[in-house]
Amino acid sequence: xxxxxxxxxxxxxxxxxLFVAGSFGFAALGTGADALASDADTRVRYWNLFSGGxxxxxxxxxDAFRAANPNIAVxxxxxxxxxxFYTKLAMAxxxxxxxxxxxxxxxxxxxxxxxxxxxxxxxxxxxxxGVREEDYNPTLWKRGVIDGKLYALPLDIHVQLCxxxxxxLKKAGLLGDDGRIVPVTSPDEWFxxxxxxxxxxxxxxxxxxxxxxxxxxxxxxxxxxxxQLGGTWFNATDTExxxxxxxxxxxxxxxxxxxxxGYSDPGFGGLASAEQFLNGSPFVWEGNWSxxxxxxxxxxxxxxxxxxxxxxxxxxxxxxxxxxxxxxxxGGATNEAAHQLAAYVxxxxxxxxxxxxxxxxxxxxxxxxxxxxxxxxxxxAAMDHQATExxxxxxxxxxxxxxxxxxxxxxxxxxxxxxxxxAGRMKKALTQLLAxxxxxxxxxxxxxxxx
Amino acid sequence: MATSAHTIAAPARATTAAGSTTLRxxxxxxxxxxxxxxxxxxxxxxxxxxxxxxxxxxxxDANITGEGASFVGLDNYREALNDPLVWxxxxxxxxxxxxxxxxxxxxxxxxxxxxxxxxxGKWLWRLCFFAPFLLPSTVAANLxxxxxxxxxxxxxxxxxxxxxxxxxxxxAMLAIVITTLWWTVGFSFLxxxxxxxxxxxxxxxxxxxxxxxxxxxxVHITLPMLRNITGLVIALQVLASLQIFDQAVVMMDFLPGxxxxxxxxxxxxxxxxxxxxxxxxxxxxxVIFFVIIAAVALARMWLLRNREESAR
Numbered sequence: 063x064x065x066x067x068x069x070x071x072x073x074x075x076x077x078x079x080l081f082v083a084g085s086f087g088f089a090a091l092g093t094g095a096d097a098l099a100s101d102a103d104t105r106v107r108y109w110n111l112f113s114g115g116x117x118x119x120x121x122x123x124x125d126a127f128r129a130a131n132p133n134i135a136v137x138x139x140x141x142x143x144x145x146x147f148y149t150k151l152a153m154a155x156x157x158x159x160x161x162x163x164x165x166x167x168x169x170x171x172x173x174x175x176x177x178x179x180x181x182x183x184x185x186x187x188x189x190x191x192g193v194r195e196e197d198y199n200p201t202l203w204k205r206g207v208i209d210g211k212l213y214a215l216p217l218d219i220h221v222q223l224c225x226x227x228x229x230x231l232k233k234a235g236l237l238g239d240d241g242r243i244v245p246v247t248s249p250d251e252w253f254x255x256x257x258x259x260x261x262x263x264x265x266x267x268x269x270x271x272x273x274x275x276x277x278x279x280x281x282x283x284x285x286x287x288x289x290q291l292g293g294t295w296f297n298a299t300d301t302e303x304x305x306x307x308x309x310x311x312x313x314x315x316x317x318x319x320x321x322x323x324g325y326s327d328p329g330f331g332g333l334a335s336a337e338q339f340l341n342g343s344p345f346v347w348e349g350n351w352s353x354x355x356x357x358x359x360x361x362x363x364x365x366x367x368x369x370x371x372x373x374x375x376x377x378x379x380x381x382x383x384x385x386x387x388x389x390x391x392x393g394g395a396t397n398e399a400a401h402q403l404a405a406y407v408x409x410x411x412x413x414x415x416x417x418x419x420x421x422x423x424x425x426x427x428x429x430x431x432x433x434x435x436x437x438x439x440x441x442x443a444a445m446d447h448q449a450t451e452x453x454x455x456x457x458x459x460x461x462x463x464x465x466x467x468x469x470x471x472x473x474x475x476x477x478x479x480x481x482x483x484x485a486g487r488m489k490k491a492l493t494q495l496l497a498x499x500x501x502x503x504x505x506x507x508x509x510x511x512x513x
Numbered sequence: 514m515a516t517s518a519h520t521i522a523a524p525a526r527a528t529t530a531a532g533s534t535t536l537r538x539x540x541x542x543x544x545x546x547x548x549x550x551x552x553x554x555x556x557x558x559x560x561x562x563x564x565x566x567x568x569x570x571x572x573x574d575a576n577i578t579g580e581g582a583s584f585v586g587l588d589n590y591r592e593a594l595n596d597p598l599v600w601x602x603x604x605x606x607x608x609x610x611x612x613x614x615x616x617x618x619x620x621x622x623x624x625x626x627x628x629x630x631x632x633x634g635k636w637l638w639r640l641c642f643f644a645p646f647l648l649p650s651t652v653a654a655n656l657x658x659x660x661x662x663x664x665x666x667x668x669x670x671x672x673x674x675x676x677x678x679x680x681x682x683x684x685a686m687l688a689i690v691i692t693t694l695w696w697t698v699g700f701s702f703l704x705x706x707x708x709x710x711x712x713x714x715x716x717x718x719x720x721x722x723x724x725x726x727x728x729x730x731x732v733h734i735t736l737p738m739l740r741n742i743t744g745l746v747i748a749l750q751v752l753a754s755l756q757i758f759d760q761a762v763v764m765m766d767f768l769p770g771x772x773x774x775x776x777x778x779x780x781x782x783x784x785x786x787x788x789x790x791x792x793x794x795x796x797x798x799x800v801i802f803f804v805i806i807a808a809v810a811l812a813r814m815w816l817l818r819n820r821e822e823s824a825r
Contacts, residue, residue, distance in 0.1 A: 145767075152578060153577060155578075331680060462784075465768075476681070478772060501576035504581070
C-alpha cells in the first residue's frame with residue numbers, strides 16, 4: 063500500500079536498492095569487459111527469460127555454442143519472465159539499446175510491432191547456418207511470418223498435457239497393451255475413464271488436478287477444446303467476431319463437469335494438483351514443463367496431449383522463439399553471429415527437449431536420441447495438432463486476451479457463473495478487444511493493424 | 514548626545530520598520546530556501562513534471578516507446594467512462610477501503626489502549642504491535658500467502674479448515690484485508706498511543722473525584738480527546754487504502770485474482786500501461802484516479818474546517 067510520505071524505511075530501502083542496482087551495473091560492466099577482452103572478434107548480446115530447469119538447459123546449450131565457436135562471445139542476460147520482460151525489451155528497442163538477440167513467446171510477436179520493435183530474420187543467413195523453412199512444421203513457421211517476412215524463429219512448442227499414473231490406471235484396467243492410456247473420443251468416454259480411475263484411487267486424493275481457479279491454465283484448456291470443436295475467433299479480415307457461443311458453452315460445461323461430478327477438487331487446484339499426482343492421484347493436466355519434476359520423482363507415468371473428447375485432436379500450444387529486437391544499425395558480423403547462434407540452438411535442442419519442450423526443428427524429432435525420451439515421444443504428435451490463440455496484437459502468452467478472458471472461463475469452471483453467461487461475456491470481451499486500437503500502430507485489427 | 518542619539522535613532526527605526534521585515538523575510542527565504550531547494554528540485558523533477566507529462570499523455574494515443582503519439586482529445590476519457598474494467602477495479606479498491614478503514618481504526622485504538630494501560634512488559638506489546646509495519650510489502654504478502662495456502666497453510670491447519678482463501682473470489686479480498694491489517698495497523702497504533710499519552714492525567718483524576726466510572730471516563734474524556742487523531746487516522750487510511758497495490762499483486766502472483774476479483778485500480782492502470790502498452794489510456798485513467806483521490810482529500814479538509822468553525 064502506498065503511504066503518503068517517504069519514511070525512513072522507504073528511504074533506506076531506496077538506498078539499498080540503488081546499491082544493489084549499482085552492483086549489478088558494475089557486474090554487467092565486468093562481464094562485458096571480459097567479453098571484449100577475450101579473443102572473440104564478435105560479441106552477441108542475448109536476452110532471454112528462462113529460469114529454473116529451462117535456464118540451466120539454455121546455459122548448457124550456450125556453453126556448447128561457445129566451445130564450438132570461440133570467435134563469438136555470447137553475453138547472455140536472463141530477465142524476469144512475463145510483462146516486465148516485454149516492457150524492457152520494447153523500451154530497449156525503442157531507445158536503440160536493444161540486444162542483438164532475444165526470446166519471445168510466438169503469440170506475442172504480432173503485438174510487438176514487427177518492423178518497428180523487431181527486425182526481420184535474414185532467411186538466407188539462417189539457411190547458411192542450416193535452418194530452412196522446410197525443417198519446420200508449416201503452421202508453426204507461418205505464425206512467425208508477418209507481412210511476408212519472418213520475425214520469429216521458433217525454438218520449441220510447449221503444450222498442455224494429460225499426465226497419468228500408469229500404476230493407478232493399470233489397477234483400473236485403463237491401460238492398453240502398449241502400456242499407454244486407452245483412447246478417448248467423447249466427453250462421456252472421458253468421464254467413464256475418470257469414473258473407473260476414481261475407484262482405483264487412494265482415499266483423500268482427487269481424480270484429476272486441473273488448475274480450476276487459475277486463469278492461465280483454464281484459458282489454455284478452453285483454447286484446446288474450443289479448437290477441437292472447430293471454433294473460430296474472428297473472420298479472415300479481423301473485422302468480425304466469429305466466436306461461437308454454443309461451442310463455447312459445450313467446452314465450459316465440459317470443464318465445469320469435472321468439478322460438479324466430484325473428480326476435481328478446487329481445494330487441490332494449482333500446485334497442490336502436482337503434489338496429489340506425486341502421491342497417487344491418477345490424472346493431472348499440466349504444461350510439459352512438469353516432465354522433469356515427475357521424471358525426477360521416478361514416477362511410473364505417461365503423458366498425452368489433452369484428450370480429443372470433441373473428435374479432432376488439438377492441445378494448447380505456445381512457442382519460445384528467437385527474435386531480433388530492433389536496432390537502427392543492425393547488420394554486419396554481430397547480426398550474422400546472432401543468426402548463427404539462434405540457428406545453432408534451434409538445431410541442438412536435444413538438451414532442451416529433456417526439459418519437456420517439443421523441439422521446433424523437425425529433424426531433431428526423428429533422431430534416435432529424441433525417440434528414446436519418455437514420455438516426450440508419447441506427446442510429440444502435439445506438434446501437428448496445435449491449438450493456438452488467434453493471431454492478433456492482443457494475444458499471446460499472459461497477454462491482454464488471456465488476462466481479460468481467462469477469469470471468465472474460471473468463473474464458469476468454479477461455478478460462480480453459468481456457462482451460457484460466461485460464453486456471452488467472453489464474446490463481449492473479444493468484441494471490445496477487436497475494436498481497441500493497437501497502441502503500436504494506432505489501428506484496430508480490422509484496420510490492418512499488424513497481423 | 515544621548516538625546517540626539519535618541520532623536521536620530523527614533524525616526525530611523527520608524528522608517529526602516531517596514532524595510533526590516535521584508536529584509537528579514539528575504540533573509541528567511543534565502544536561508545529556508547536553500548534548505549528546501551533540494552526537496553523542491555526533486556519534487557519538481559519526480560512529481561510535478563511527471564504529473565504534467567501524464568496529463569498531457571492522457572490526451573494522446575502514446576504507446577510505451579513514446580514514439581509516434583498523436584493528439585486524440587478526450588477519446589481516452591470517453592473510453593474510460595465506458596470501460597467496465599475501470600468501474601470494476603475502482604469498485605475493488607473502494608471495497609478494500611471500506612473493509613480496511615473501520616477495522617484498522619478500531620483495532621489500532623484497542624491495541625493502543627492495551628499497550629497504554631498494561632503495566633508489565635509494556636515494551637514487548639509495543640514492539641509486537643508495531644513490528645510488522647517495518648516489513649517490506651513483498652515480505653508481508655509472501656508470508657501471508659503461505660499462511661493462507663489451503664491444506665498446508667497455518668491458518669487452515671490451526672482452525673481445521675479447508676478454505677480456498679486465495680483462489681475463491683469470495684475470500685480473496687478478505688485475505689488481502691487481513692494481511693493489510695496485520696501489516697499496517699502498527700502505524701495507526703503508534704498515532705493513537707502518542708495521543709493517549711498526551712491526555713493530561715488530571716482530567717481523569719477530576720473525573721474520578723466526581724464519581725465517573727471507567728466507561729464514563731472513556732466516553733467523556735478519552736474518546737473526545739482522541740477525536741482529532743481519529744480523524745487523522747481515518748483520513749490517512751482512506752488515502753492509503755484507495756491506492757492498494759503491492760500486497761494484492763504479490764499475493765495473487767501478479768494476476769488479477771480469482772475471476773478478476775482483486776484487480777485494483779492501480780493494478781489496472783499498470784496492466785493497460787505495461788501489458789497492453791497503451792500509455793495514453795493508462796495516463797487518462799490515472800488522471801481520473803488522481804482527481805478522485807484529490808477530491809477525497811479536499812472533502813476531508815472541508816469537513817475538518819467546518820467542524821473547527823462550528824467548534825469556535
